[in-house]
Amino acid sequence: MTFPRLTLTTLACLAVFSLPACAGDADIVSARDAARRNDSVALDAAAAAAQNDLLAGYPQFWRLARSLDRASPTEVHGFIDRNSDGPLGEQLRLLWAKQLAKSGLWRDFAAEYAALPEAARDDEVECYALAERILDNNDKAAVATALKTRWRIGRAQSAGCETLIRTVARSGMVTDDDLWLRAQALLAADRTTAARELTAGTATPLTAAGIARPELADMSTPAGRTLRLYAIQKQMRKDITGAAAQLASLQDRLPARDVGVLWGQIGLASARKLDTIGALSYFARADKASLSNEQWEWWARAALREGRWPTVQSVIESMPATLADNASWLYWHGRALAAQGKPGANRDYQRASDTGNGFYPLMSREELGSSSQPAQSAWKPDAREIDKVRAQPAVQRSLALLNIANSYARPEFREDAKREWRWAMRDKNDAWLLSAAEIARQANFYDMSIYSADRTRSQHDWSLRYLSPFRDVTRRYASQMGLDEAWIYGLIRQESRFVNVARSGVGASGLMQLMPATAKWVASKSGMGSYSVNDIEHNIQLGTWYLNYVYTSLGDAVRATAAYNAGPGRARAWQAERPLEGAIYAETIPFTETRDYVQKVMANAVHYASVFGHSRIALKDRLGVIPPRGGAAVANPSPSPDGN
Incomplete structure (x- = not known):
């Protein structure tokens, strides 16, 4: 009988976590370092040494993952079988399936794909699966799915999705119109070489010279028409109004579908710049069948900012059903009906309320006059x-x-x-x-x-959903700054999930995700002196000072939350020329990340206030009314609603 090696670290693992023997931590770290520097000798040794340990699968996974092109099916399936009680087996099967697809072993790929749980499949392997269906069965439904979901994405995609695109192009099941639509998407993404390769077999292929001066193209050929559309797309990047005028002047000489697609693109660009009047005009001329979910949403957002409730209703009712059934658009459809005195709003609110406990379910419950939060369960685990x-x-x-x-x-x-x-x-x-x-x-x-x-x-258990660690520190600085403790916790939950060493992709650090320059500026302004941004107390002190700064300068929690994520200048720029309902301001923030962030932070604040036993302030009241650009702040709830 063999026994796991018991190092001091292993014994520590046993003491702290009551775990069976785990590989020496230093061995696991060394194995990962060996994999990172492609040291196969050290990695093989680490994998062999860890065979009987709790984490033995990790060195073995790193060893296999870096040599899948040389691995045997027996070796791969042996690992998968030994590691079926966790994610490692699925991760290796996913990598193996992709390797098989890259090698053209499509029958073997299909077997591995079928064995992958849906939760373990990623976007790339789904593309390979569509490609396999086309190659193996000339599957028209797979071609249709690819044309709908992938064909018009011009930017470079994963290897699997690029394989799918090539497979569709060579399938004999795409029309010339489809081909030129793809070429237009590639040109819009500045993938000019890919566009030339795609059209190389056509009667009038794209050329480097033509792409260099697209505004001079002869519109009597498919290539020329595509280039003139490309010229308008290029102009749209710097002059949306000018691009719209150019398209209007040429649209009678261009294919109707291509013109409709481009009106949708101009509408989206205009809406994201918050030129909502222009966006509504452009979207109205778009080809509805070609609109993406993002375009449909921005059409509705433009109508919201302009207070055009009949348009809000009609756009939402024209959306794909799966999109219109999202809580956000159920809520706004209900609001549109109510604003026009039409029946049916409560049905929409109820459907949105049933989807969870986020921003729009809370807003919907408030419209229904019901509690913002389901009851706390009395059950506790024993x-x-x-x-x-x-x-x-x-x-x-x-x-x-x-x-x-x-x-x-x-x-x-x-x-x-x-x-x-x-x-x-x-x-x-x-x-x-x-x-x-x-x-x-x-x-x-x-x-x-x-x-x-x-x-x-x-x-x-709402106290677990809305954890409040470090509360003594947070409450102290919330009190010093006169800020709502529930709002601060709502922000920290969204920023870092209370991981005090969290670091974002752009370099923000700590519980309140402070950028180095912001932390330095706050420390200087507040007279803090030396600090460590990952120290819990220092981070909360710096973060609450900055949150109070943007709140004081902007005057409401919604814009302050947006400013914390995207900067005060942007939060101001997103105001309208007239007072705007806080919920509409939040929904029409152009940055997807910031829009989601503001909605989640404000909803979190409602839940934290309930967990803390604070006086209840409705989410709609917390959102308040955003003043017009350059105008005085409209009265919103106090930043300290807990009554302290």
């Missing part, structure tokens, strides 16, 4: 339930990986820990999820505690 979850191998691996991430300051292991945790939460009941949320809370794995608690269906 020791037996918690032990059952803690014994799950994926949970054990997750906590062991979290320990490595924290001990070695290696955030990539935290990502591994999160993958294991999410895998362990799949298809679980509320008792499991709440038990897991409590385990994660005890381990200071706050983001995964929230993740688990957020997934419950009928038994809810």
